[in-house]
Amino acid sequence: MKTSVSFSVLIWANVARAKNNEAPLYARITVNKKRVSIGLKRKVNLTVWDSKKAMVTNRDQNARLTNKYIDQVKAQLFQAFQELKGEGKMITSVAIKERYLGTDQEYQSLEDLIDYHNTTLKDKLHKDTMRHYKSSQSYLRKFIKKKFKTSDIYLKDLNYSFIIGFESFLRAYQPTDHQRRIGNNTVMKHIQRLRKMVTMAFHMEWIIRDPFVKFKSTYIKSERTFLTEEELKSIEELDSEIERINLVKDLFIFSCYTGISYSDIVKLTTDNVLIGMDGGNWIVTKRQKTGTPVKIPILEPAQNLILKYKDNLRAGVTGTLFPTLSNQKINTYLKEIADLCGIKKNxxxxxxxxxxxxxxxxxxxxxxxxxxxxxxxxKLATTQIYARVIEQKVSDDMNVLKTLLSNKSKQNLEENKSKSSS
Incomplete structure (x- = not known):
């Protein structure tokens, strides 16, 4: 376990606990500004104690034995430090104290948990899910380095304060490749992944208590933003001289008429296009995100796009229905398309x-x-979110209609009054 460590030992006499001018000796261990003390079960006469040199100044037999003992303690503490370092263990003031006293145990660290989680679940979790976990783990490392000035911590030291600190760190952190800070729901996703790893540690009895017991996730319900018929039509009618813009537009339109995500579209081949029970073409595939099978009748706009790219050279090289681009570039190009079509939505x-x-x-x-x-x-409940969006749109449209009809009614009433008065 690599970590930058500052280590020092100070032998000191606790004057506050002196009796009859004799004070107990302590060894103070400091690692990265974190201190612990060990009582050495020896006392010294303060009149012959040199606090700067940490030694007894007179030359009698008792003084020589005390000074020799002090040298042994410092040597043993340094040896404990070297042992932990050589074993690749996490070096803390507490760990050195426990190694010196012989009370240290085999504690698992957060890095041990991350390594176990990733190794155990690499064939079970989808690669995109694993990528999200590694992103969360990267943020954890950044937080630990900033907060604790080290590269790892023991799982036994995870507590509610650590979780709250990690949450605060995420909310304040601004990724270099983003214009904005991490959003609330993304923060909660990172903490959720940490929670799942910690739950794994708890079930394996690596920790005796769950630090998440008092923590409550707070997700903000976000609206499902969609395009209106007019906005969709404006994108369909866009004809750019730039090839990549046209490709992104076509992939987007294909998704609008099939509901298939980009990660699933780029994997589609001719093997996924089958004749359905109605005699028409269907797309038969599995959602990459959940592994759920889906069968989708192909609407005419989507079928036209499949035919358009049938003989495309780039698609032929990959053996897919469409040429591919990275997801990151896709969303960048979509912002260009939105500007070209006058669409204000993100x-x-x-x-x-x-x-x-x-x-x-x-x-x-x-x-x-x-x-x-x-x-x-x-789950049907997931789809019902869209139904509520539609209901809200119907309500908004009807309110506009009510206002329009009310205004017309007032206008007619005024016109009738005007006619009768004349």
Whole structure:
């Protein structure tokens, strides 16, 4: 375990506890400004004690034995430090004290847990999920380095204060590749991953208490943003001279008419396009995120895009239906598309999936149970979020209509009064 360590030992006489001018001796161990003291079970006469040199100044037999004992204590503490360092153990003032006293135990550290978690679950968790865990683990390391001036801590030292400190660190942290700080729900996701790892440690009895017992996650409900028919049409009609813009536009439109996420679209091949029970073309695949099978009848706009890229050279090289780009670049290009189309919304690729659920299906009368199947949701409650969005839009539209009709009614009433008075 690599860590930058400052280590020192100070032998001192505790004057506050002196009796008859004799004070007990202590060894103070300091590691990275963290201190602990050990009672040495020896006393010295303060009249012959040199606090600067940490030694007895007179030359009798008792003084020589005391000074020799002090030298042995310092040597043994330094040896404890070297042993921990050589064993790759975490070096703290408490660890050195316990090694010196012979009371140290085999404590697992947070890095031990991270290594065990990643090794054990690497074949069970999806690679994207594992990537998210590694991101959270990276933030944990940054927090520990900043807060504790070390690279690791023992699991036994995890407590509620650590969790709150990590939360505060995340809320204040601004990634170098982002313009804004980490959002609330993303902070909660990072803490949720830490919680799952700590729960694993608790079940394996690496820790005797769960530090998350008093912690409560606070998620903020976010609206499902989607495109209106007019906004979707403006993107469909966009004709750019830039090839990458046209490709991103086509992939986005394909997602709007199928509900398939970008990570799943880029893996689609001709093997995923099958003849369905109705004789039409269907996409049959599994959601990468959940492993849930989905079967989606291909609507005409999506079918036209498949035909458009049928003989594309880049798609031919990868053996996929469409050429691919990195997800990060995709969202950057979508912002360009939004500007070109005059769309003020924060256009992201996931918005296409929301648009499929709302503008394409639910708004056009497709039952919510069917939409849930098409999206590959494992719970109907997840899909019902979109239904509430549609209800809100209906309510807003009807309120606009009510206002319009009310204004017309007032206008007609005034016109009738005007006619009768004339």
């Amino acid at each position: 256009l992201t690729f996931h918005m296409a999936r929301h648009t499929f659920a709302t503008t394409i299906t639910l708004t056009n009368g497709v039952p919510i149970e069917t939409v849930s199947k098409l999206l590959g949701h494992t």
